[in-house]
Amino acid sequence: MFRCAACGAFNRVREPRPSGAPECGRCHRALDLSGAPQEVDGEGLDRAVLGSPVPILLDLWAPWCAPCRVAGPILDEVGRAKAGQLLVLKLNTEQHPRPASALGVQGIPTFIVFSGGREVARRSGVLPRPEMERWVSSATVGPPGTGATA
Structure with a gap:
């Protein structure tokens, strides 16, 4: 599935x-x-979360944030490796502070995984690509009854 x-x-x-x-x-x-x-704004994020048939990895970032800039290429690699199976969205918190506030984000970079229309995992801080992939995978594939989906 592609957006x-x-x-x-x-x-x-x-x-x-x-x-x-x-x-x-x-x-x-x-x-x-x-x-x-x-890139996505608040309205686009809401539509994507509610309508996505695949899990979403949301990156909440700002251009002035050095760790956010480090995370950018990692997220690009993860998204390309999982093309069609995972949707990677980026929300610039400087341009769109309201959705970040509504999500309760207190620091950046923050990463949120959505699956089935709801938040299933959250982390802050840069992760190496293998750890990011493991985290996303564990968040989107869970035991029966957890609501997480593949």
Whole structure:
């Protein structure tokens, strides 16, 4: 499942992927299948959390934050490695302070995993890629009855 960066619609892309440039089923713009993190505002975040058929890894960050800049390439690698299975979103807390406040974020970088429309895990501080991948995986795959999904 892939989210259109232009309109926020979720698009299913069959495997093997068709040749040519895929486009969004709603707005018909080019659809990015790379898994690279996408910038989002509060409204876009709400729509994505409620409508995403795949888990979401949210990065709450700001451009002046050195640890946030260190985390950026790690999240890019994680998103690309899990393209179609995990959606990585970035919320700039300087440009969009209200959603960060509503989420109770007190420090950045903060990472929140959403699955099935709800928060399932939260961490602050930069993690090396292998640890980030383990954390996200453990947050999205849990024992029966936890609400976590693959």
